[in-house]
Amino acid sequence: MTNTETTMTIREMCDAFDVTPRTLRFYEAKELLFPIRQGTKRLFTKRDRARLKLILRGKRFGFSLEEIRQLLDLYDHGDQQFTQLSQTYQIGQDRLRDMERQRAELDEAIDDLKGQLEWGRQMLASLEVKEAAE
Numbered sequence: 001m002t003n004t005e006t007t008m009t010i011r012e013m014c015d016a017f018d019v020t021p022r023t024l025r026f027y028e029a030k031e032l033l034f035p036i037r038q039g040t041k042r043l044f045t046k047r048d049r050a051r052l053k054l055i056l057r058g059k060r061f062g063f064s065l066e067e068i069r070q071l072l073d074l075y076d077h078g079d080q081q082f083t084q085l086s087q088t089y090q091i092g093q094d095r096l097r098d099m100e101r102q103r104a105e106l107d108e109a110i111d112d113l114k115g116q117l118e119w120g121r122q123m124l125a126s127l128e129v130k131e132a133a134e
Contacts, residue, residue: 006045006046007036007043007044007045008043008044008048008049009041009042009043009044010024010035010042010044012044013044013048013049013052016049017049017052017053017056019052019056024042024044024052027052027055028042030065030069031069032051032055032065032068032069032072033048033051033052033055034047034048035048051072054068054071054072055068055072058071061092061095061099062095062098062099063091063095067091070087071084071087071088071091074087
């Protein structure tokens, strides 16, 4: 495999992961990605691609960038990823509890809004009947 087959340019990364160049530069500045620099050109390795996939998944689940960075840094801890996986699992459980709580609050707000809209519909209907009778 040649170097061009194992690395991707910033444009190729953007196309493959549906992100902007600004996003990739931001993740690089936050020390989440470590592309090879050739002058002003950035070349992303297979490791960068795997890290970006995990970053995007972590963001989707509501992990902070600092949590994601710390978890990614545990990859090289030397214990066959046990520390990384166990901490990811714990943070994931915490995040799931938060999401389920938020969903319950949202379900309650939706039910309340539906009730208010039904009350409003009934009020409008009674006012229309009253106005039509006059």
